[in-house]
Amino acid sequence: MTTTENITSSSAADLSQALQAGELSSVEVTRAYLDRIAATDGTIGAYLHVDADAALEAAGAVDAARARGEELGPLAGVPMALKDVVVTEGVPTTSGSKILEGWRPPYDATLAARLKAAGTVLLGKTNMDEFAMGSSTENSAYKVTRNPWDTDRIPGGSSGGSSAAVAAGLAPWAIGTDTGGSIRQPAAVTGLVGHKPTYGSVSRYGLIAFSSSLDQAGPMTRTVLDAALLHEAVAGHDPLDSTSIDSPVPVLAESARRGAEGDLAGLRVGVVTELGGDGHTDGYEPGVLARVAEAVALLEGMGAEVRQVSCPAFDLALPAYYLIAPSEASSNLARFDGVRYGLRAGDDGSRDLDEVMALTREQGFGPEVKRRIILGTYALSSGYYDAYYGQAQKVRTLITRDFTSAWDDVDVLVSPTSPTVAWTLGSRVDDPIAMYAADLCTLPASLAGVPAISVPCGLSDGLPVGFQIMAPALADDRCYRVAAALEAAQDAARGHALLAGIATTGIATKENAPS
Amino acid sequence: MEFHRSMSTPSPKGQLTRDEVAHLAHLSRLAVSDEELDLFAGQLAAVLDAVAQVGKADVADVTPTTHAVPMTNVMRPDVARPSLPRDVVLAGAPAAEDDRFRVPRILGEEA
Amino acid sequence: MSDTLVDFDEVLTRYEPVIGLETHVELGTESKMFCGCSTTFGAEPNTQTCPVCLGLPGSLPVVNAEAIESTIRIGLALGCRIASWSRFARKNYFYPDIPKGFQTSQYDEPLCTAGHLDIELDGETYRVEIERVHIEEDTGKNLHVGGSTGRIHGADHSLVDYNRAGIPLVEIVTRPIPGAGAKAPELARAYVTELREILLALGVSEVRMEQGNLRSDVNTSLAPIGSLDWGTRTETKNVNSLRSVERSVRFEMRRQAAVLDAGERVVQETRHFHEDTGSTSSGRSKEEATDYRYFPEPDLVPIAPDEEWIEGLRAALPELPAARRARLKQEWGLSDTEMAWIVNAGALGLVSDTVAAGATPADARKWWLGELARRANDSGVELTELPVTPQQVAELAGLVTAGTVNDQLARQALDGVLAGEGGPAAVVESRGLAVMGDSDELVAAVEAAIEGNPDVADKVRGGKVQAIGALVGAVMKTTRGKADAATVKRMLEERLVSS
Secondary structure (H helix, E strand, O other), X not given: OOOHHHHOOOOHHHHHHHHHOOOOOHHHHHHHHHHHHHHHHHHHOOEEEEOHHHHHXXXXXXXXXXXXXXXXXXXXXXXXXXXXOEOEOOEOOOOOOHHHOOOOOOOOOHHHHHHHHOOOEEXXXXXXXXXXXXXXXXXXXXXXXXXXXXXXXXXXXXXXXXXXXXXXXXXXXXXXXXXXXXXXXXHHHHOOEEEEOXXXXXXXXXXXXXXXXXXXXXXXXXXXHHHHHHHHHHEOOOOXXXXXXXXXXXXXXXXXXXXXXXXXXXXXXXXXXXXXXXOOOOOOOHHHHHHHHHHHHHHHHOOOXXXXXXXXXXXXXXXXXXXXXXXXXXXXXXXXXXXXXXXXXXXXXXXXXXXXXXXXXXXXXXXXXXXXXXXXXXXXXXXXXXXXXXXXXXXXXXXXXXXXXXXXXXXXXXXXXXXXXXXXXXXXXXXXXXXXXXXXXXXXXXXXXXXXXXXXXXXEOOEEEEEEEEOOOOOHHHHXXXXXXXXXXXXXXXXXXXXXXXXXXXXXXXXXXXX | OOOOOOOOOOOOOOOOOHHHHHHHHHHOOOOXXXXXXXXXXXXXXXXXXXXXXXXXXXXXXXXXXXXXXXXXXXXXXXXXXXXXXXXHHHHOOXXXXXXXXXXXXXXXXXX | OOOOOOOHHHHHHHEEEEEEEEEEEEOOOOEOOOOOOEOOOOOOOOOOOOOOOOOOOOOOOOEEHHHHHHHHHHHHHOOOEEOOOEXXXXXXXXXXXXXXXXXXXXXXXXXXXXEEEEEEEOOEEEEEEEEEEEEEEOOOEEEEEOOOOOOOOOOOEEEEEOOOOOOEEEEEEEOXXXXXXXXXXHHHHHHHHHHXXXXXXXXXXXXXXXXXXXXXXXXXXXXXXXXXXXXXXXXXXXXXXXXXXXXXXXXXXXXXXXXXXXXXXXXXXXXXEEOOOOEEEEEEEHHHOOOOOOEEOOOOOOEOOOHHHHHHHHHOOOOOHHHHHHHHHHXXXXXXXXXXXXXXXXXXXXXXHHHHOOOOHHHHHHHHHHHHHHHHHHHOOOHHHOOOOHHXXXXXXXXXXXXXXXXXXXXXXXXXXXXXXXXXXXXXHHHOOOOEOOOHHHHHHHHHHHHHOHHHXXXXXXXXXXXXXXXXXXXXXXXXXXXXXXXHHHHHHHHHOOO
């Protein structure tokens, strides 16, 4: 592992081992990524902010500590990227919005502080749909991010900067956030592993809130083991987050390693009928359904017992989500009023405060954010609350009940992660409903707060397809076990990791395209 | 003080009018343009049509869900901790004066 | 401010008032409601703020346990039902003093409901029903710059200080209070007074009204006598002194009566009270009020007090003011009226502390309601603000009882204490106020009086004993009051009256 190419295509776990063994220094690893970012990110557009000097300084500090013989954690010196929704002290944080342009926070998110304490090296902040609202990263106020598999296509969203960065070898791994699928769907369409943890298991302190009752941060990685390692590093109770679950960090990496051994004997797998099953195939691409069916067959081949499970309330997940998330967002985004930080527009002495606030928010927010604020304001209005927000919260209970009764019969539920592969840039921008449909499969787990992972299950038309594995609350380890088994079986059959195929597609041929 | 929401019936699905969108935009402090109003009214009507499906669910005796793992009584002890230095607090302010955040004149009543 | 007003007594010939109060109390916790920032009053602007109370992106609230316990204790003291399930809600509106764009409050699931507070007023007891007690956070403070008066109207711009933002605020809401008639203004005041006493006894707040620790929104409505419906109410906001509570009700009754007399409708609205004129003026009309879009705060989990927690707090409640008054009245052997005087003078704690320091209840009462009340009144301050402690008053009473000073000298000693010259004994010493004993100086004064008034002395010798008063007066004059009159009289009798 000495060439830049090797460094930027290897798993974080392998980098960690090489660093611990002294085969590589953190500066070497970090520089390799920075070089590749300099060469390639003009095309990909994964990052909103990269501070090479700060990254190299942090890397150098880890190397120096290692040279002094200091006790370092396993992740020390491994670079990483954070979605720009994560608040980082002194480092620009925008959540993809003009309204926060130039803001340098005076504090660190809990997960950023944990990764810093673990000795990881922050490469930069990744692009995203503004305030995490979107499924294509096209709602970023700053730039377009391209899918490394085909740069005419979207990288998924809202964590599209993180997915593109990891898939394109611009970071070994990254943190994303998932409100309705924003880790899993971009991971799926870029051939990555992405896990949305049980709600409450990763601190939300310092994540710029979109929908408080749904937001969760999690790993976006090249391998299942990496995801488990990154998840373990950021998980655990945080007294600064009242919704944080006060229980020990689950053993995840060990589950991934065990899963990779390929023995799923006795595991009961439920295929969700409502998510692409019989009678529910509208909007699902045949290629996606075919890859998912093959993955299910692989699980069966490893000893899993597979059955169909019906979760009728899942049909209402999309409408419930598009009431709950905008409602909470309309309130969460009210603090962006131009008084304490961020943009202020029109303060020329001629306007009163209300006018300046309204102009600031008009100019600072993009159209999708405004649409959702208006929708959420409507859904919370007196007279409409019961019919919309209140009703949606009850539908949430019905979805949770479907999960709960499913757990009587199965250990995990599976489905496609997204009904389609990555679509071409611009093709859904003017059609919010079509855009929202990308979240069809990921929403139930978000609404119920249960863990769900997306793991690659092959290509359709040369583009990655994601396989979703959902588990009961706090049983994140099951997601890792099953995902690792699938990953190992597929890699063995293919002879290499799915991501290795990327070299022959998009990025290599379009590297020198004008950005 | 009124503690019960009025139970008026929502507009029929898909009937979010341009005027209603304008009112909601004002309530949300968004100085939307006329073009946006036209655009949003159409798009939101379609979205509302889709989300109104939640009304189909039979939710008699169903309690609303808020957290995957039900928790109560999460509290912290009453201990004072250091605050941020004032220069840090005001560093991000669009305008500051006399160690305070400066805002344009406020119309309306004193709260 | 050219409201037409009806004479107060005349209002009551035609209308029945209904009042209601929403009282906000800043708790005296060390830290804020949802973060660890200090709550110390009077700090430099924006020095007690952090990501949470500034509403910085990404920050999250965590509930202050002490604030919850204080709220429950207030509820228990008011006889409320304590909810077994309570939640916070977001009250959404835009204003620069609320840093998150919403106030974290409670809406339809408050911590305490259905209590009551009995108010004694002129020998009658009024039961004030408590609708709810809930906990929320205070706002920051806006300073209006460029206007002539520092008020919002005409200001050029405003400056915001978030030190107060996030301080725990308890809101105590009464149900409408009918039936007080002419006593409505006094009842409003007496209710807030009693509430304040309870809060002090609980130790949950310093309740300094001048610092805004306690502010009341006062609702007033009038209905024609005999009407089955209550009238339209107005809400006078942020009334922050006991006297103003009473005056605001009185003013609103007189103003609304004039409106109704003219055949017009009272507008449901918020109003502002003006201390200088004792009047109210119109604020925003409630009919155009913002839709607050309340919904359960997703960043906090429910508060679900169990029996054990509640009963533990109940068991630890201190003696409440009403019980304390009843006990002290009996211990001190006072009549209802005598006790009421003490309470109305705001002297209960002072008298009680003075008794505890060794004075008899009669002496303690005499000093605080007499001489000290007069002096407080003369200097326009509250009794509690006089620079004299209950211990010092007890010491003074002790000096009188021991005969060291008489009442007149004691008042001179009090002058010294109030002037900061030290405790009563020290002042008596330094000012030389001690009563003269059978001293040479006194003998000389007595004999000088006899010699200087031979005619009077002869009259006494001749049996007109009542003439002795003039000689006593002469002695008191030469000794400048330091002699004990009874001693002087005895000494004169020894010399002039044959036994």
